[in-house]
Amino acid sequence: MHISEEQIRLVNKQIGALVSAGSFYGKKLEEAGIREINSQEDFENLPFSEKADLRDAYPLGLMTAPEKDIVRIHSSSGTTGLPVIIPYTAKDVDDWGEMFKRCYEMAGITNMDRIQITPGYGLWTAGIGFQNGAEKLGAMVIPMGPGNTEKQLQMMQDLGSTVLCATSSYALLLAEEIEKRGIKQNIKLKKGVIGSERWGEKMRKRIADSLGIELYDIYGLTEIYGPGIGINCKYNTGMHYWDDYIYIEIIDPVTLKPLPDGEWGEIVITTLVKEGAPLIRYRTHDLSRIIPGECPCGCRFPRLDTIKGRTDDMMKIKGVNVFPSQIEEILQSFPEVSSEYQIRISHLDGKDTMRIYVETNGHVDFQDLANRIAATIKSRIGFTPLVKVVEIGLLPRSEKKTKRVIDERFD
Numbered sequence: 019m020h021i022s023e024e025q026i027r028l029v030n031k032q033i034g035a036l037v038s039a040g041s042f043y044g045k046k047l048e049e050a051g052i053r054e055i056n057s058q059e060d061f062e063n064l065p066f067s068e069k070a071d072l073r074d075a076y077p078l079g080l081m082t083a084p085e086k087d088i089v090r091i092h093s094s095s096g097t098t099g100l101p102v103i104i105p106y107t108a109k110d111v112d113d114w115g116e117m118f119k120r121c122y123e124m125a126g127i128t129n130m131d132r133i134q135i136t137p138g139y140g141l142w143t144a145g146i147g148f149q150n151g152a153e154k155l156g157a158m159v160i161p162m163g164p165g166n167t168e169k170q171l172q173m174m175q176d177l178g179s180t181v182l183c184a185t186s187s188y189a190l191l192l193a194e195e196i197e198k199r200g201i202k203q204n205i206k207l208k209k210g211v212i213g214s215e216r217w218g219e220k221m222r223k224r225i226a227d228s229l230g231i232e233l234y235d236i237y238g239l240t241e242i243y244g245p246g247i248g249i250n251c252k253y254n255t256g257m258h259y260w261d262d263y264i265y266i267e268i269i270d271p272v273t274l275k276p277l278p279d280g281e282w283g284e285i286v287i288t289t290l291v292k293e294g295a296p297l298i299r300y301r302t303h304d305l306s307r308i309i310p311g312e313c314p315c316g317c318r319f320p321r322l323d324t325i326k327g328r329t330d331d332m333m334k335i336k337g338v339n340v341f342p343s344q345i346e347e348i349l350q351s352f353p354e355v356s357s358e359y360q361i362r363i364s365h366l367d368g369k370d371t372m373r374i375y376v377e378t379n380g381h382v383d384f385q386d387l388a389n390r391i392a393a394t395i396k397s398r399i400g401f402t403p404l405v406k407v408v409e410i411g412l413l414p415r416s417e418k419k420t421k422r423v424i425d426e427r428f429d
């Protein structure tokens with residue numbers, strides 16, 4: 019995505035603030051002798067920011083505005099080590115609310131909706147982000163927070179909630195409870211706004227069908243405001259994101275070079291107007307691509323594709339970046355194969371190759387199925403794997419998470 023003049027102007031303001039505050043990024047820029055940028059090329063020479071930088075700044079090293087202007091902090095739940103603390107000014111909180119309000123509007127939600135919010139409130143950005151945007155919209159918020167399914171269903175019925183905000187797993191749990199109790203006729207839900215975890219098309223369909231609602235995916239991360247920086251529209255052709263608040267690039271996670279629109283890689287985000295903790299070229303490690311062209315909805319905001327996983331899962335086969343969920347998605351489009359598969363990467367004759375093992379029952383021609391799968395992968399991803407079809411039940415199964423990708427190159 020080309021950086022505009024206006025975005026360059028805003029990046030320069032962010033750079034100025036970071037340098038004056040003497041933050042980790044300000045120091046990186048001083049070391050590199052950079053005080054401003056004037057072109058796309060300049061921008062692409064700016065150093066990246068990493069989660070580790072943010073962690074090193076614990077507790078308040080990211081604070082870029084004067085303390086009197088900081089009104090709140092949020093924190094990302096670090097699975098390892100120290101958490102990351104993000105300070106917000108009143109303007110940051112307000113900007114985030116504006117972005118979230120746009121998300122609701124994109125989903126066709128209005129001030130006549132009743133929005134039941136089930137993500138958690140507290141240090142992390144989920145619940146309060148959904149709430150802030152809904153209040154700006156003027157809708158009626160039902161701030162439930164997570165858990166207590168009994169109470170959730172009672173409020174949903176008695177107050178006639180029309181919008182459910184939830185993680186995909188909690189939305190599924192509620193959908194199943196509603197079915198089990200036979201109370202669907204008392205439920206007035208029309209729409210679901212679902213947080214940005216990775217979820218498959220099968221799960222999406224199950225929630226949408228059993229509740230009879232439209233689903234919208236929301237994107238965001240605590241380091242960059244929180245959820246609400248993008249959402250899909252009703253055409254469901256990727257998530258529109260707000261490029262007046264953030265600039266997004268997709269980079270090759272190995273070479274770190276920016277990729278053209280349409281190619282898959284890592285999402286890198288630059289904030290354009292943040293005060294409490296601006297971030298320049300922040301590596302999210304989320305995999306996606308910018309969808310080229312215009313959306314049928316006519317909205318001018320650019321689009322990101324559904325998040326396909328993390329960069330750590332990525333493989334490079336014959337010069338093409340591949341990740342397991344792409345293969346999985348293609349396999350799922352073949353009704354003849356079971357849900358079990360195995361991917362083996364090996365190094366043969368100086369080249370990396372991929373072998374895919376899938377299972378089917380005895381009613382199809384194994385070789386023909388293998389050829390069709392290989393051809394589909396070639397046309398959609400760009401290389402031809404070796405596909406081996408086996409009898410159902412032959413691939414290993416385990417009670418815990420089955421290891422489906424085996425890299426034999428370094429054995």
Ligand code: ZN
Pocket residue numbers: 250251252253258313314315316317
């Ligand atoms: Zn659209």
